[in-house]
Amino acid sequence: MLVLFLLILVLAAACVLAVRGVRAEARKAEEPLVVPESFLAPRSLEGVLCGQLMDGDITRRQYTRSMEGIAARDEARHPLVVPWHLGAGEE
Numbered sequence: 001m002l003v004l005f006l007l008i009l010v011l012a013a014a015c016v017l018a019v020r021g022v023r024a025e026a027r028k029a030e031e032p033l034v035v036p037e038s039f040l041a042p043r044s045l046e047g048v049l050c051g052q053l054m055d056g057d058i059t060r061r062q063y064t065r066s067m068e069g070i071a072a073r074d075e076a077r078h079p080l081v082v083p084w085h086l087g088a089g090e091e
Contacts, residue, residue: 045070 042048046067053063 042051049058049063049066049070052058053060058066
């Protein structure tokens with residue numbers, strides 16, 4: 001029984017020392033995160049408008065009107081077509 005207890009104690013100590021070593025290495029190797037500017041750039045008109053709204057370049061009302069215009073343009077370009085064989089609520 002004593003041998004089993006000592007074996008468990010040695011394994012636990014080895015695990016603790018291994019984890020401490022990994023954490024110390026992680027702290028040393030920690031470098032600041034560099035994010036490319038192109039990653040943060042908006043990729044759509046909605047993104048540009050959202051950025052302008054957050055920066056205070058446009059008002060909430062201007063943002064809403066612009067989004068309404070985008071929605072109207074999208075509806076004209078790609079109208080929503082409901083299949084005729086499906087009634088309301090049927091799938």
